[in-house]
Amino acid sequence: MTSHLxxxxxxxxxRDAGHEDAPPRVGxxxxxxxxxxxxxxxxACKEWNAIPEDGLSLTGMSYDNTxxxxxxxxxxxxxxxxxxxxxxxxxxxxxxxxPDSVSxxxxxxxxxxxxxxxxxxxxxxxxxxxxxxxxxxxxxxSSDVCKHCTHAACLDVCPTGxxxxxxxxxxxxxxxxxxxxxxxxxACPYGVIxxxxxxxxxxxxxxxxxxxxxxxxxxxxxxxxxxSIQFGVLDELRERAARRVGxxxxxxxxxxxxxGHEPDDGVGGDGAFFLLLDRPEVYGLPPxxxxxxxxxxxxxxxxxxxxxxxxxxxALSFAASTLTEGLTGALAGRKELP
Amino acid sequence: MRxxxxxxxxxxxxxxxxxxxxxxxxxxxxxxxxxYGRPVIKAPGWSARDIAGYFFLxxxxxxxxxxxxxxxxxxxxxxxKAMKISSLAAITLSYAALVNDLxxxxxxxxxxxxxxxxxxxxxGSWLLSGYGPCAGAAAFCAVTGRLPGAGAAATAGAAVxxxxxxxxxxxxxxxxxVPAWHGxxxxxxxxxxxxxxxxxxxxALVLAPVRENGPARCAAVLAAAGEMSAMSAAERxxxxxxxxxxxxxxxxxxxxxxxxxxxxxxxxxxxGRQSRTVAVGSGAMLLAGSACTRFGIFAAGxxxxxxxxxxxxxxxxxxxxxxxxxxxxxxxxRRGAAVVQDGGG
Numbered sequence: 001m002t003s004h005l006x007x008x009x010x011x012x013x014x015r016d017a018g019h020e021d022a023p024p025r026v027g028x029x030x031x032x033x034x035x036x037x038x039x040x041x042x043x044a045c046k047e048w049n050a051i052p053e054d055g056l057s058l059t060g061m062s063y064d065n066t067x068x069x070x071x072x073x074x075x076x077x078x079x080x081x082x083x084x085x086x087x088x089x090x091x092x093x094x095x096x097x098x099p100d101s102v103s104x105x106x107x108x109x110x111x112x113x114x115x116x117x118x119x120x121x122x123x124x125x126x127x128x129x130x131x132x133x134x135x136x137x138x139x140x141x142s143s144d145v146c147k148h149c150t151h152a153a154c155l156d157v158c159p160t161g162x163x164x165x166x167x168x169x170x171x172x173x174x175x176x177x178x179x180x181x182x183x184x185x186x187a188c189p190y191g192v193i194x195x196x197x198x199x200x201x202x203x204x205x206x207x208x209x210x211x212x213x214x215x216x217x218x219x220x221x222x223x224x225x226x227x228s229i230q231f232g233v234l235d236e237l238r239e240r241a242a243r244r245v246g247x248x249x250x251x252x253x254x255x256x257x258x259x260g261h262e263p264d265d266g267v268g269g270d271g272a273f274f275l276l277l278d279r280p281e282v283y284g285l286p287p288x289x290x291x292x293x294x295x296x297x298x299x300x301x302x303x304x305x306x307x308x309x310x311x312x313x314x315a316l317s318f319a320a321s322t323l324t325e326g327l328t329g330a331l332a333g334r335k336e337l338p
Numbered sequence: 339m340r341x342x343x344x345x346x347x348x349x350x351x352x353x354x355x356x357x358x359x360x361x362x363x364x365x366x367x368x369x370x371x372x373x374y375g376r377p378v379i380k381a382p383g384w385s386a387r388d389i390a391g392y393f394f395l396x397x398x399x400x401x402x403x404x405x406x407x408x409x410x411x412x413x414x415x416x417x418x419k420a421m422k423i424s425s426l427a428a429i430t431l432s433y434a435a436l437v438n439d440l441x442x443x444x445x446x447x448x449x450x451x452x453x454x455x456x457x458x459x460x461x462g463s464w465l466l467s468g469y470g471p472c473a474g475a476a477a478f479c480a481v482t483g484r485l486p487g488a489g490a491a492a493t494a495g496a497a498v499x500x501x502x503x504x505x506x507x508x509x510x511x512x513x514x515x516v517p518a519w520h521g522x523x524x525x526x527x528x529x530x531x532x533x534x535x536x537x538x539x540x541x542a543l544v545l546a547p548v549r550e551n552g553p554a555r556c557a558a559v560l561a562a563a564g565e566m567s568a569m570s571a572a573e574r575x576x577x578x579x580x581x582x583x584x585x586x587x588x589x590x591x592x593x594x595x596x597x598x599x600x601x602x603x604x605x606x607x608x609x610g611r612q613s614r615t616v617a618v619g620s621g622a623m624l625l626a627g628s629a630c631t632r633f634g635i636f637a638a639g640x641x642x643x644x645x646x647x648x649x650x651x652x653x654x655x656x657x658x659x660x661x662x663x664x665x666x667x668x669x670x671x672r673r674g675a676a677v678v679q680d681g682g683g
Binding site: 160183287298 | 370371372373376379380382383384400401404405412439442445446448449451452454455456457460463501502505506508509510513515520523524525527528531532534535552553555560561564639643646649650654657660
């Protein structure tokens with residue numbers, strides 16, 4: 001199963017893609033426990049990559065009006081409002097929950113809690129589906145991005161070679177080669193890549209390939225004021241994330257969990273992984289994504305069998321009807337004999 | 339077991355917010371989480387006319403070329419000629435549909451930059467580049483009567499590549515994250531070739547004289563039987579996602595496909611030899627049935643991509659199964675270790 005490069009753990013995708021002297025694989029660790037939903041990442045991404053505007057609308061579903069990742073949205077801050085049942089994890093006051101890298105007063109208090117436990121009135125926004133219930137309300141915020149999978153379905157299925165693996169282990173679309181076939185769109189198990197309606201070609205996060213080439217960190221990570229978005233060498237980020245989740249557990253935030261960090265998951269691990277405070281599907285992330293090309297060898301085998309049975313079935317039809325017509329012809333011929 | 343927050347915001351947790359096609363789900367659903375009911379994956383941006391239409395036309399062309407070769411070999415000249423013309427017409431319309439999907443004809447050239455076996459669309463582009471000229475040359479020689487040797491070679495070439503053209507489109511659909519397609523990736527190729535055979539035999543029944551239509555009638559029956567069994571196998575392996583094949587637009591199309599294909603095959607088998615009118619009618623029903631199958635499967639895929647429950651639920655179940663298997667494996671390993679220790683001590 002692991003003899004091919006379609007699924008399973010893969011230590012060095014850049015080298016396997018033919019980059020001889022590849023630098024260490026880089027990635028994002030997005031620690032959503034310190035995200036304040038400021039959307040600086042969304043803005044920085046749009047600015048740096050000169051991404052066109054893609055709609056100014058109010059969704060009414062939450063404070064999130066960006067809605068999802070897409071051709072012209074390469075960072076998307078999800079915003080979830082929940083009511084937390086009484087007795088459930090609330091950060092004990094005075095406990096230091098800030099990550100190693102963030103320190104000093106004035107940093108964001110995490111997660112946001114309501115003073116004296118009362119839910120504020122909706123302030124006229126009654127159509128907004130605000131959380132209700134007796135418990136405390138909490139807000140979950142998470143900056144979503146392309147996962148730069150170890151086994152990237154978009155890259156595998158691209159018929160033109162427009163999508164490619166960079167020397168940094170990331171996955172990038174070459175927009176002068178993309179021909180707008182749109183195959184990568186349903187192939188992505190995370191719903192990240194999308195065709196831009198104006199010209200049909202597909203676009204997604206490049207992890208700021210141009211900045212990486214110049215030794216800079218991606219624009220979103222640079223702009224993040226709480227270091228929720230951390231950029232670095234993937235192996236180091238994984239160690240840092242493990243320490244962080246251990247620290248949160250020790251502090252009583254038992255629902256903290258990592259997502260996309262395991263090299264043996266369905267996509268061989270994500271180049272961009274997350275620390276979440278609830279199930280992944282609450283954030284719109286698939287709970288157990290699998291790269292579709294894992295099953296491609298089986299699909300080609302079945303297609304070959306099916307093609308053979310099509311040819312065989314039609315050959316059988318000709319043989320059977322030639323035989324029966326021959327027989328009836330012979331019988332009719334015999335009857336006509338005197 | 340698991341303590342978690344109750345997300346009471348409408349649509350975030352619990353039953354779905356949106357009614358699909360105005361129909362309430364028949365079975366009340368257990369809770370599942372989603373981000374305000376928004377889809378997890380993105381549905382393909384393909385239009386049904388272009389891509390489901392291409393699935394149908396590609397199948398009609400590919401299986402038709404096999405019928406044409408068989409008819410030529412068994413000296414059924416009218417059928418052979420008619421099927422060669424039909425295959426050329428169908429594959430020409432396929433190219434038109436694909437180019438229309440890309441937006442600009444020049445973009446198709448980029449498909450031939452590389453050959454990638456991991457991309458069914460790349461494989462398909464090369465297949466079409468081989469099959470199309472063969473189908474064209476076969477039809478040209480049959481119509482003009484020139485170069486019979488080249489015509490026979492082209493007919494053989496089209497008959498060899500034709501089944502691949504009919505079958506690969508199933509891999510094209512299944513090699514995605516779309517639950518209703520990927521979940522049936524083992525069965526879909528058989529559904530697609532059976533549907534292709536139904537369409538091509540239907541076309542032969544419509545175009546060929548009654549005295550030559552024996553093989554087409556036989557193929558129609560085989561195709562209908564094959565399609566029914568492959569479809570029910572697909573629905574079994576899809577589990578809860580199979581409801582996208584039964585509800586809404588997909589459900590209506592696939593029910594129509596079943597009726598049309600069964601009636602067409604039965605009509606052809608029983609009366610197709612006596613009456614030219616019945617043969618034509620049965621052929622038309624088989625063609626319509628095949629089109630309904632392709633458009634139905636396409637619609638089921640879109641429905642399964644647009645509703646997060648079909649992404650989240652099967653993945654949750656798979657994850658729980660893996661966890662249970664892992665736990666059982668660890669218990670097994672511990673027991674094994676204990677036995678070894680006992681044996682050693």
